[in-house]
Amino acid sequence: MTHAAPVHSLWTTAAAAPDKIPAPHIEYGQLSPTLIVLGGAILGVLVEAFLPRRQRYGAQLFVSVLTLAAAFAAVVGLAAGDYGTGKAHVAAMGAIAVDGPALFLQGTILLVALVAVFTFAERRLDPVAHGNQVDSFAAQAAAVPGGEAEKAAVKAGFTTTEVFPLVLFAVGGMLVFPSANDLLTLFVALEVFSLPLYVLCALARRHRMLSQEAAVKYFLLGAFSSAFLLFGIALLYGYAGTVGYAGIADVVDGQVRNVTPALAGTMGNDALLLIGGAMVLMGLLFKIGAVPFHMWTPDVYQGAPTPVTGFMAAATKVAAFGALLRLLYVVLPGLRWDWRPVMWGVAIVTMLGGAIVAVTQTDVKRLLAYSSIAHAGFILAGVIATTPDGISSVLFYLAAYSFVTLGAFAVVTLVRDAGGEATHLSKWAGLGRRSPLVAAVFAVFLLAFAGIPLTSGFAGKFAVFKAAADGGAGALVVVGVISSAIAAFFYIRVIVLMFFSEPRTDGPSVAVPSVLTSSAIAIGVAVTLVLGVAPQYFLDLAGQAGVFVR
């Protein structure tokens, strides 16, 4: 594509820049989704504090579902109110952008969270312990695994209902993350949604050692990466003298008014810009799970309680990619010629790395983890397109992918044996004979991952590749199809295992879920097929949402 004068006019609409420092002015209406969620979270905490143990589960479920639904309604309201397109602008003193991508991603995150909450609340799968139905979370996270305290807690029928407020907090952070319009907000949001996730990871009822290990790994590496992010922010701040996206962008494009001498000095110093940009990028790529910042993914996905894994895998990616898009399209478009080649490299190694390593995986959850890495690579191809098409294709892909992921992990929670979920692939042998329906549903998800036509996976993949090809990244498309071919191999391997190999006598049984998980899976399948067969409406949505405000 030709790089004519202000390139990012392609995807940004000018909003009036404040001429003098105005009195603080917060558009609460436009921030309502976030506010609702956080409010709900706090309410949840209060519930934990004041309601008797027995009633908490119901109350928490009620609160969180209601909160998420309300927040989603608010998002829809904003979108309907044309905040996605015409009235898109920067709210809260330049801290939060309310525009198409933000609303689209927030909507997606909220739906994902809603479905995820269903799987969180599932209480039918684990066998009844001492007359109490239990979910997949530890009775008492603080108790030593296998210790007396734990036994007592289980006996007493304790449950960690804190997960619900935790999820809501995480969601709150995620809602802000992609709409953050300055680096500070970005950083805070990152931490707001990361910290609850660290905790959630540690709460598994079965395999607690693994769960805790996952948590500690996730936490340490997460903190490590956020330190990098923060340092990057510091450098960018040093470069531009501001952390506002618009401000930085102006400086990068050299369109800044009233240049102070200090600014003039740092502006000249591209090292600050480049290094800072690279480090911020790294922070986001870590959350996305792009090679080589991906190594936490398999361990954490495997160790975390499966509902949490599903939520993480879906929602975190959405939020992180949103932030990445905004950073690259709003803050660093002027730097396009610097970061594009780098991202090319990242995308290629991510696609290939994820696909190749997945080939020899033996654990379903790790397999899905690596597949999520490969998919991150595909999405990156769309990011690199740097065209409006690229934005909308990424948005669409994220929506499609997140529901497939949720569904897949929800199915994983169903296949259990004495030790809880039977995630080792060898145990899945012959599942198709035992319970064809579950196997078929999982096959649908796998085919969607593999990008077989008539599934959302294909539509998304095509959208992204198409954008990439249009954006002059044809080579990425070729790499993409090659790694898809490799990826196809291991998805198929699972299908073969489920349908064509004899069931093992000691094989797992498929637990019959309550309406919660069933509806989660059903929604997953529905979205997968609808987005596969008739994606046009959603493509339009994504298309309209494909413009960043600045």
Place this chain on the structure above:
Amino acid sequence: MSFPLLTVTAAVPALGAIATAAVPAAKRAAAKWVALAFSLATLVLAAVALVRFDPGGARFQLTESHAWIADFGVRYELGVDGIAVVLIALTAVLIPFVILAGWHDADPLEGERPNRRWRPTQGFFALILMVEAMVVISFEATDVFLFYIFFEAMLIPMYFLIGGFGDRAGERSEEETATQRSYAAVKFLLYNLAGGLIMLAAVVGLYAVTADDLGTGTFSLQQIVQARASGDLSIATGTERWLFLGFFFAFAVKAPLWPLHTWLPNAMGESTAPVAVLITAVVDKVGTFAMLRFCLQLFPEASKWATPVILVLALISIIYGALLAVGQRDIKRLIAYASISHFGFIILGIFAMTTQGQGGATLYMVNHGISTAALMLVAGFLITRRGSRLIADYGGVQKVAPVLAGTFLIGGLATLSLPGLAPFISEFLVLVGTFSRYPVLGIIATVGIVLAALYVLVLYQRTMTGPVKDEVRGMPDLKARELLVVAPLIALLIFLGVYPKPLADIVNPAVDHTLSVVDEKDPKPDHPVDAGWFSYSPMHDGASGGAK
């Protein structure tokens, strides 16, 4: 708007698949009848389409066009030309026989406790109908993307058919059979998926180039062809070649063309005879069909550029396939390699770029479908009787089951394209078509004729003639159902061998159009005889090419 015949033709088997799958586990038998009923309904619809199709009429007829995925420039565009409508008819004709032939293939093994939820019988027939639906719609699609979607999606049901249902173990142990089978299934899927994904890259590329020149990307075959003709759309030579290769690779895998063929023997060997027929007689045709419809018309220049290589590969396929067929010890694999050789002929005809060649290739698709079906299904009946695929395990069958042997021989004779049976005509046309432009290739290809005689007759001799083997003794002859499957196919072979004109008349205009898109003309004879010689036959008022 008019009645959406094509959509319905594709939808009926799809509905049939759902209906069949929905039949409760206890009523296995009912599922078969449901499937058969729907396949016959499809046959009727296909017949209607064949009748309503006017050979002299527009290029694409019975067209339908609806918006679908505007963002991808994709429309739901259906339409059939002579080639497509004939192949749809072939599909619709074969499926009922496939179902009949496979009547007991998916029954629970005796002694096997039928699981309450596991319903192989329903699945088997539902999958067959699903494949039919997808094949039909990919013949109908005039939108590249629409075609691609079903070209790819069809792999899934095929894959389950191959991997899920095979011959009874027979000589080999159950688990070895199972492993062999899933190996074959995976091989099939991976080969074709790889091809498909490469094609996906080309499809995306096609979108990109059309988007560049036409503003909005499009996948409409007609629109692209017109745009190229009018010069609105110009594709750089290099790009066109890459795109062509992307498409051709997928089709060459499907067809299959040497050296991308090795999945076929495994797939056909491990699957039950009806499924093998489904693979080689129906699904693979989509590949050769797509070469005619998409490769040649979307990328005429690149097609001509690639022709020499492709012709050589086709030639290799012909002879290589035949030689390997001679070397096989397994009946089904032998037929598979024979098919590879035949597909070589088809591709040879397509890329000879002459009316005879392409017309012959089209007829070849039909005739090969029928002849292979006849041969393979009879072979299947034979194998189910004896429970072994090894040629060496048979001998003297002709003595105990003369009708079976007789039909087998006729199927074999059709395979070696004996004059009077349909395949002869297509094969000869392909040879003439090739010869008239590439004499040497044409002559080398004739070697295939001799080799065909060799592998067919050797197969017949080893299995049917000679002293009666003990295991064969007391083998029952064809039952009524089986005869009902084979007899009509043989009748078709004879009819199309004696009077192919109706078929040819439907196909010719389409072929002429294809050639006109590629901008190729038949080479003129060196010393054309006076046209007056043709006057005595009233049929020859039509364009009689070289003679006029």
Place this chain on the structure above:
Amino acid sequence: MNPVYYLYLAALLFTIGAAGVLIRRNAIILFMCVELMLNACNLAFVAFSRLHGNLDGQIIAFFTMVVAAAEVVVGLAIIVTVFRSRHSASVDDASLMKL
């Protein structure tokens, strides 16, 4: 005094912290190294704030401290649970999941 020197110091601290994360085994110490990195960032912020003569950097520093505190809460909680179940604070012991 040239504020750039503060930057060098910040970079140094950051690197020390990072190196510590890479080489030390004890989770607590790892965590402290992370904190060190965060503080390096703070130093940089403040330095730049001074350089540009606007207060943003200093405000951010406060934010960072809060965040760091929150991290401590969560982090220590997790590390302690792990310690109690493993009787070891070595991150290398926590390597059940691999490959």
Place this chain on the structure above:
Amino acid sequence: MENLIGLLVAVPLLGAALLLCGGRRLDGKGHYIGTVLAASSFAIGAVLFADMLGRGEHDRALHSHVFSWIPVGGFHADVAFQLDQLSMTFVLLITGVGTLIHVYSIGYMEHDERRRRFFGYLNLFLAAMLLLVLADNYLLLYVGWEGVGLASYLLIGFWQHKPSAATAAKKAFIVNRVGDVGLSIAIMLMFTTFGSFAFAPVLAEADRAGEGKLTAIGLMLLLAACGKSAQVPLQSWLGDAMEGPTPVSALIHAATMVTAGVYLITRSGAIFNAAPDAQAAVVTVGAVTLLFGAIVGCAKDDIKKALAGSTMSQIGYMILAAGLGPIGYVFAIMHLVTHGFFKAGLFLGAGSVMHSMNDEVDMRKYGGLRKYMPITFITFGLGYLAIIGFPGLSGFWSKDKIIEAAFAKGGTEGWILGGAALLGAAITAYYMTRVMLMTFFGEKRWVADENGNEPHPHESPGSMTFPMIVLAFGSVFAGGLFSLNDAFVKWLEPVTGHSHGDSPLSAAAVTGGTMVVLVIGVGLAWAQYGRRPVPRTAPRGSLLTRAARRDLLQDDFNHVALVQPGQYLTRGLVYVDHKLVDGVVNGTAASVGGLSGRLRKLQNGYARTYAVSMFGGTAVLIAATLLMRAV
């Protein structure tokens, strides 16, 4: 009248369909149905013949266009028939002799439970052969051509339970296929040269094309002819074909199949006339084959094989004649007809002998049969006299003319060909006398076989002797009738054309020559097999004899030159396909797997390792960004 032509083919075809699809209920009367239909097709032929005689000799040809067969692009083939004098001759020969053989088979196959199918095949054979000679274009001829191949395949392999029979049948078909390739290539050449392959246009305008093209077409046609007519080098199937029931051999050798090649070349005369090189090839093949067959015939103790050799050599005569061009065509056909009579007679005779000797074929186990089966002896004898060209009998007239024509070719070529023909005549006389003596004269040499039942020679039933008698009449008088004031020449001339070469020798001289060699041949045979008793086991014999017993090593040659290399090739390719073509793909898959296995080792579970990769990644990221800016 035209419409009757189609019937000629349709009637026996109908018979075939009836008998093959009719099922067991027809077992009882199948053979009658078949015979009647064959006869009725002969009747139709007779009617058409009468009608044809009724018309002036230049508008005798009939043409009937049935329907347009293959119309694709410029390629037009019709199902259309053409009945001219040449076709007529064949029609009568085929249906006539064919019918007789049907009658004969009623008796011969009496005890075979698959007799119905046998007759079905016989009818199919007639139908195919009639289609061959009646087609008005080469492609339709090709249909009949391969149809004959199919029928012969079915009949030679009729006793399929005998592996030898099955093998022989397969061999016949495949060797024929090689010839057929020639024909199909010829047709393609015609199409690319003339844009048509119908007789009328192609033959009429043949000379317009370049000689090179015509030579090519001619050679391809010759290849085809070699296949069907068992000419060198494609002769090897004929001997094995004796595995079929004897009536089949009679049919193949006398009325159908092997005569097709002669028909093809005669029919395509216009092309050959314009392509001298092709003609030269034809005569060479003819000459070589006539000697080849004759020599083989001398060595065989199996009566049918001996006769087979003689057929080969007689067809050689015809091909030779046809290769001579207008001087030869007529005589080629004439010899073909007379040969049809006496060779059919001979085979039926041989069959009748075997029939009475418990299917013993070794002549060394015959002897003195003339007492036991007089009719067979007489008819066989007449056939024998005819074939060796005893003055006045059929063979004399036709063969003599051919030798004459051979000399008339002129120049050294003429001398060589004539000499070959003469030599052939001598050898013919020799081996036929040998057959005659070993079979019917001398002492009885048969004994009880291992399970003790001794053959009781007896005359065959009327259903078998009747045809033999009829054919005997033919073998005696046909030639004479044809030669009455050149009736046959006049009859065929409008189609094939005819010219008198200038022979260096007078007709009388040639006739004299033939007589001399005849006497020599007979004498030799008499000296060897008449005077002293025939040993029951064959003496080792000279090198030539032993070679001749093995058909002059033809099969050994084919085995070494074609079969073995072919087997190695296929085995090799099977290996290649498995190891190489498949191996490449599997190899790729395996290597990806290996790579994956190695890469996942990096995921060693240590958080600090992950941190390292992150740190390194960042470093790379930064470096890359800076680098991008640098360059």
